[in-house]
Amino acid sequence: IFMISGVGFIFLLTLLENFSVATQIKIYARESTPYVVGYHNTTTIDIQFVAGVYFGTPSTQYLNLIIDTGFVPTLVYGINCDTTDCETVQRYNHTASSTWHSNLTASDGTIPAGSYRGMISEDMINLAQVPIQAQFVEVDSTNWTRLAYSSLHSSGILGLAIPLPGQESFSFMNLLKQQGNDTVKANVISLSYPTRISSAGLLSLGIIDPAQYTGKITWLPLLSMPGYKSPTKWMFQVDDLLINGTSSQLCANSACVAILDTSAAAYRFLSPNLPSVTVQTDCTGQSSLPSFTISASGSDFVIPPSNYVVNYGKSCITNAYPTNQTQQSTDVELKKLFDGPSAYTTAIVLPARFISMYYTVMDWDRQMLGLATAAGAGIIV
Numbered sequence: 001i002f003m004i005s006g007v008g009f010i011f012l013l014t015l016l017e018n019f020s021v022a023t024q025i026k027i028y029a030r031e032s033t034p035y036v037v038g039y040h041n042t043t044t045i046d047i048q049f050v051a052g053v054y055f056g057t058p059s060t061q062y063l064n065l066i067i068d069t070g071f072v073p074t075l076v077y078g079i080n081c082d083t084t085d086c087e088t089v090q091r092y093n094h095t096a097s098s099t100w101h102s103n104l105t106a107s108d109g110t111i112p113a114g115s116y117r118g119m120i121s122e123d124m125i126n127l128a129q130v131p132i133q134a135q136f137v138e139v140d141s142t143n144w145t146r147l148a149y150s151s152l153h154s155s156g157i158l159g160l161a162i163p164l165p166g167q168e169s170f171s172f173m174n175l176l177k178q179q180g181n182d183t184v185k186a187n188v189i190s191l192s193y194p195t196r197i198s199s200a201g202l203l204s205l206g207i208i209d210p211a212q213y214t215g216k217i218t219w220l221p222l223l224s225m226p227g228y229k230s231p232t233k234w235m236f237q238v239d240d241l242l243i244n245g246t247s248s249q250l251c252a253n254s255a256c257v258a259i260l261d262t263s264a265a266a267y268r269f270l271s272p273n274l275p276s277v278t279v280q281t282d283c284t285g286q287s288s289l290p291s292f293t294i295s296a297s298g299s300d301f302v303i304p305p306s307n308y309v310v311n312y313g314k315s316c317i318t319n320a321y322p323t324n325q326t327q328q329s330t331d332v333e334l335k336k337l338f339d340g341p342s343a344y345t346t347a348i349v350l351p352a353r354f355i356s357m358y359y360t361v362m363d364w365d366r367q368m369l370g371l372a373t374a375a376g377a378g379i380i381v
Helices: 009-017 172-179 332-336
Strands: 024-031 035-037 042-044 047-055 061-068 075-077 106-111 114-127 130-144 156-159 188-192 200-205 213-221 235-238 240-243 256-260 267-270 292-296 299-303 309-312 315-318 320-323 346-350 358-363 368-374
Touching: 024 061, 130 172, 172 188, 213 235, 213 358, 235 292
Parallel strands: 061 156, 075 130, 256 346, 267 320
Antiparallel strands: 024 047, 024 200, 035 042, 047 061, 047 114, 075 156, 106 114, 114 130, 188 200, 188 358, 213 368, 235 256, 240 292, 267 346, 292 299, 309 315, 358 368
16 A cells, blocks of 8 residues: 555556556666765765666667766767776767767766766667667766766766756656657656665656555655756755754745755755764764754655765765855855855755665656655665
8 A cells, every 4th residue: 555645646546557667677786985075075985876778779788877866968988988987887889879870069068076078979778678869978088086986887877867958858857758659658767776785776767666665655846946947956845954853943934955966975964054974984973973854745754874874894984964055065056056035045965875765756747756765765785
């Protein structure tokens, strides 16, 4: 038995009627080697999640891509990639595909992990047996400042962010229903992440899988970033942020938001008024760390220390960072949250490990984010 809160019951039934394992692929956890994050000079570990995607015609080029809900274009290492990151992974070979097209337009860009250079290509991308003709960036070189991206041994990034104006041809969220024929009935992607490095989760296209969660789904309307008329991030209103069950008093007058960004290395609490969260490398003090609770649309989403502390061998690393947003936010888009008449006081960035606890439904058609307690939710080990 499963329940759904608020609007969306008929919508949920429609997605369940179209349920098919043919539109699901497995997700695997990958753990990086430790590295230092510059903005707080602390050692951390990335746990990112990858999915296997087929490229080209024939559909035989299998690439493991990092799932990134904070980035729109898909990036794949091309056959001409000449940096160290490309040497030990499977690369996309456009010469082996009869459906590859490119006008050789250069595409240089920067993401939180660093910078890349490449060209815009177009080809068939087969995701969970759903073929989509889409544009992506065929990467020729990288300069990842976040060393985790070099040690995860992936072939690129699967961009699942909401497209900005002009990015529609790059966006899976935009192309999914257009090209999904009878297989995909809605621009919906559901994520269920594994809690063990050795186990698998699921990425589902156009469906909600009732076996992947318990209780109810809470539907959270997406908010628009300052300066935009429609949502450009998986961002929702936070009614209250609690620390060990006590209100932080930061979210009065709709002042708090949360953003799901699986490319983030850690939880980031961008606020000037939160206590620091630290744990000794020998794990001393872990039991005294606080739990955080995000209260939104009548539901509470608890983040216990076991979810944000990484046990690495006999050491512990904290992956939750309360920081002063005006000094520490290097993301240009995030900085916009704190400027202007509609400025927020607190923004919470939810990384990939959040989905290991909460089954996540990204519904672009209705501009909603659905969250429910994941079946088997727990820490990542």
